[in-house]
Structures are given as structure tokens and as C-alpha cells.
Amino acid sequence: MAAAAAEEEGRLATKYVLITGGVVSGLGKGVTASSVGVVLKSCGLRVTCIKIDPYLNTDAGTMSPFEHGEVFVLDDGGEVDLDLGNYERFLDVTLTRENNITTGKIYQSVIEKERKGDYLGKTVQVENILDIHDVPNIWHVPLILRVSFYFSLRLSIDHLEKPIELNQKAHEAIIKQLNLARSTGPPELRDWTQMAESYDNLSNSVKIALVGKYNNLTDSYLSVVKALLHSSVACSLKPSIQWVAASDLEDAAATSAPDAHAKSWETLKDSSCILIPGGFGDRGISGMILAAKYARENKVLYLGICLGMQISVIEMSRHVLGLGDADSEEFNKDTPDRVVMYMPEVSKTHMGNTMRLGCRRTFFRKPDSLTSKLYGSPPHVDERHRHRYEVNPSFVPMLEKAGLQFVGCDESGNRMEIVELQDHPFYIGVQYHPEFKSKASKTVASIYRSDIGSD
Numbered sequence: 001m002a003a004a005a006a007e008e009e010g011r012l013a014t015k016y017v018l019i020t021g022g023v024v025s026g027l028g029k030g031v032t033a034s035s036v037g038v039v040l041k042s043c044g045l046r047v048t049c050i051k052i053d054p055y056l057n058t059d060a061g062t063m064s065p066f067e068h069g070e071v072f073v074l075d076d077g078g079e080v081d082l083d084l085g086n087y088e089r090f091l092d093v094t095l096t097r098e099n100n101i102t103t104g105k106i107y108q109s110v111i112e113k114e115r116k117g118d119y120l121g122k123t124v125q126v127e128n129i130l131d132i133h134d135v136p137n138i139w140h141v142p143l144i145l146r147v148s149f150y151f152s153l154r155l156s157i158d159h160l161e162k163p164i165e166l167n168q169k170a171h172e173a174i175i176k177q178l179n180l181a182r183s184t185g186p187p188e189l190r191d192w193t194q195m196a197e198s199y200d201n202l203s204n205s206v207k208i209a210l211v212g213k214y215n216n217l218t219d220s221y222l223s224v225v226k227a228l229l230h231s232s233v234a235c236s237l238k239p240s241i242q243w244v245a246a247s248d249l250e251d252a253a254a255t256s257a258p259d260a261h262a263k264s265w266e267t268l269k270d271s272s273c274i275l276i277p278g279g280f281g282d283r284g285i286s287g288m289i290l291a292a293k294y295a296r297e298n299k300v301l302y303l304g305i306c307l308g309m310q311i312s313v314i315e316m317s318r319h320v321l322g323l324g325d326a327d328s329e330e331f332n333k334d335t336p337d338r339v340v341m342y343m344p345e346v347s348k349t350h351m352g353n354t355m356r357l358g359c360r361r362t363f364f365r366k367p368d369s370l371t372s373k374l375y376g377s378p379p380h381v382d383e384r385h386r387h388r389y390e391v392n393p394s395f396v397p398m399l400e401k402a403g404l405q406f407v408g409c410d411e412s413g414n415r416m417e418i419v420e421l422q423d424h425p426f427y428i429g430v431q432y433h434p435e436f437k438s439k440a441s442k443t444v445a446s447i448y449r450s451d452i453g454s455d
Contacts, residue, residue: 309429
């Protein structure tokens with residue numbers, strides 16, 4: 001975490017606070033860093049966060065959600081650790097891929113420089129590279145970071161031997177340690193306190209069925225969960241997320257796992273809203289299609305995110321247009337009715353950093369659409385993307401004639417971004433991920449809020 005304040009000479013001094021807790025996930029390092037940042041920011045400091053990961057991957061883009069949770073996407077297309085989502089949500093900042101440092105990224109940089117001749121005549125050794133793993137104990141980490149060519153850390157080992165009690169005026173201890181007392185004021189947290197207390201006082205809840213593929217690790221959908229929390233609170237409701245494994249909804253599960261199948265359908269039908277989030281691979285797809293079909297036929301509120309939008313297109317194509325073989329090229333390359341196709345500009349040989357990523361502009365084709373109104377009727381919106389597949393524009397006229405309206409597209413007019421179902425209280429699918437821009441202080445993802453508030 002970096003905090004900047006003006007010195008007497010008018011220059012900006014950058015100070016660093018190191019928060020560490022080992023390599024085990026889920027210990028609260030991200031939330032702790034974010035919370036400390038909120039307090040420091042409320043004292044008048046400019047605060048940002050840097051996440052340092054020891055793995056050799058250059059970024060989080062190709063990692064399994066079962067092992068690392070969700071891949072968070074930034075405006076600049078960076079695929080980063082989910083902790084950067086916590087930083088953005090808490091601090092109300094927009095980060096870049098440079099805020100996530102990995103050992104792999106450093107190795108890659110060094111090797112590229114070596115190939116260009118930057119180290120000509122020198123022997124490049126591992127000792128010259130930031131290596132968080134190979135240290136006798138964690139107290140050596142600041143010493144390594146202090147001499148790192150990425151940035152200079154202004155904390156010495158003596159400071160770390162005097163732990164800060166975070167529950168007793170943490171901001172005062174940190175500000176004193178960093179010698180920033182003359183540049184700060186008392187923390188101003190009235191809005192934050194009001195937000196926290198308003199949630200504590202909520203009594204009514206809303207059941208939201210999240211039909212996913214990675215439910216065994218709920219961090220796989222962390223930003224979705226946080227967006228639902230922000231949106232529910234904005235509607236004076238507490239979110240009650242009902243985790244439904246998509247594979248348990250499938251017809252085959254009625255035989256292989258009858259209890260789980262029955263319980264999943266009971267949960268789905270007892271929920272006020274159905275949300276299908278993003279994902280990759282064909283596992284559970286049949287269950288998602290059945291969930292979308294149930295929402296469409298029974299007029300249950302439905303929100304499809306990325307894959308969830310594509311699911312709604314496949315479902316309509318099969319059960320309304322009568323295209324029994326309609327599918328995505330991702331799941332069936334040989335289908336004659338390829339209603340979802342591989343984007344032509346995306347690499348088919350490399351997986352890392354090859355998707356359509358980052359903040360992209362979506363133009364409203366129909367200004368009177370529900371989605372447009374949710375955003376305040378602007379001509380366009382800017383949202384974050386992460387996908388390789390898109391709706392096949394050849395099928396758009398047929399689908400629109402059947403009632404599935406494509407109300408948003410990219411600048412070319414051929415890439416579909418938003419769908420709405422006619423004669424339905426709320427059935428929306430978006431190719432982008434609105435959850436990545438939802439923050440605690442302001443619910444950017446108005447689609448989530450309306451989905452919950454429509455009940």
C-alpha cells in the first residue's frame with residue numbers, strides 16, 4: 001500500500017505500508033489492506049494498493065478459479081488477483097495491471113532486458129530478482145523489497161518488530177510511523193459509518209439463486225457477491241445468495257444424484273431472482289440452460305453475465321426457434337447452428353491475455369430499452385469485458401423476431417452486448433461484467449440493483 005502526502009518543499013513523498021500473511025489465501029490480507037487504506041484516505045492522504053504475488057504466472061488470467069478464486073479484470077485489460085477488486089471497491093480507485101506484481105512478471109521483464117542486451121557483459125543471477133519464497137523468515141521480505149528495482153520500500157526491519165495494533169487507532173500508529181502527521185487530519189468516515197450501520201439495521205432479505213460452475217469456492221464469484229451486496233443494500237434489503245450447482249439441475253443428476261437434483265430445483269424455484277455468472281467449459285451448461293428456460297417461462301427475474309447472456313441465446317434458439325442443435329462453438333465445434341461463435345480476432349493457440357479484455361464501450365441500439373433506462377438513458381456505457389466468444393450476428397434477426405431483443409452492441413454494430421426479453425418483467429443478459437465496477441460507496445452496476453429491486 002502506498003500513501004502520498006505533500007512535504008514542506010512541495011514534493012510528493014511516497015510511503016509504503018507492508019501487509020503480509022504468508023501464501024495461504026483467505027486470511028484477510030486483502031480486506032485488511034483495503035480497510036487500512038480507507039482509514040488513511042479518510043485522513044486526507046492519497047492511497048493506492050499494490051499486490052505482490054510469488055507465483056511464476058505473469059498474471060492471473062490462466063489460473064483455475066478453484067485454486068485462486070475469481071480473476072478480476074481492470075479497465076486496462078489486466079487480469080489480476082481478486083484482492084485488487086477489494087482495493088477498488090473499498091478505496092473507490094481505478095487501478096492498472098501495474099498494481100499487481102508477480103514473480104513471473106519480474107522474470108519476464110529481466111529476460112526481455114537480457115535479450116535486448118541491457119545486461120551486456122554481466123551474469124544475471126536469481127539473487128538479482130525479487131524472490132519472496134527463498135527467505136529464512138518473513139522479516140527478510142522488507143529487506144528484499146527495499147533493494148528491489150520495482151520500488152523502494154521505506155520500512156526497516158525494526159519497524160516490523162513492533163507490530164501495529166489495528167484495533168486501537170491504527171491510523172495514528174501508521175501515520176506516526178510514516179512521519180506524515182503534519183500532512184493529515186482526523187479520519188472522516190461518516191458516510192462509511194452510515195453505510196455500515198444501515199446494513200446492520202436491515203431486516204428484510206431477498207433470495208437470489210446463483211447458478212454457477214465453481215460454487216465449491218465462492219471466491220470464484222467474489223465480485224458478483226459484492227455487487228449483489230451493494231445493490232441489495234441500495235434497495236434496503238439483505239442478500240440471501242442461494243448457491244445452486246448448475247450440474248445438479250441437469251436431467252442426468254435426477255438419476256446420479258437424486259437428492260441434490262431435487263434440492264437444487266427446490267432452491268431455484270424458491271428464489272426471487274436467478275443469476276447466471278461467467279465461466280468457461282461445458283460442465284454444467286445443460287443445467288444453466290434449464291435455469292434460463294425456467295426463468296423465461298415462469299417470468300422469474302433473470303440476469304445473465306457474460307456466459308449467462310450466451311446461455312439465454314442458446315436456450316431461446318433451442319426452445320423457441322426450434323434449433324435443437326443450437327450451441328456455442330466453445331461446447332460443440334461441429335454444431336450446424338452455431339449461435340455463439342469464437343471471436344475472429346482472438347488467438348486459438350494461446351490462452352493467456354488473448355481474450356477481449358478491459359473497459360469497452362457499449363452503444364444502445366434502442367434508447368427506450370430497460371437497460372438504457374437503468375443507466376440513466378445515456379448513448380453508451382463503458383464496462384469491463386473478459387470473453388472469447390460472442391453471439392453469432394447471423395442469428396440476431398431470427399432471435400429478435402422471436403422476442404429476444406439485442407439492445408446494445410459495440411462500435412461496429414455487429415458484436416452484441418445486451419439482450420432483453422420482450423413481455424418479461426426483467427430478463428436481461430450482458431456480455432460484459434458490471435460487477436467489476438461496483439463499489440461499496442456507489443453501486444455502479446445498476447443492472448444488479450434493478451434485478452433485486454424489481455421483486
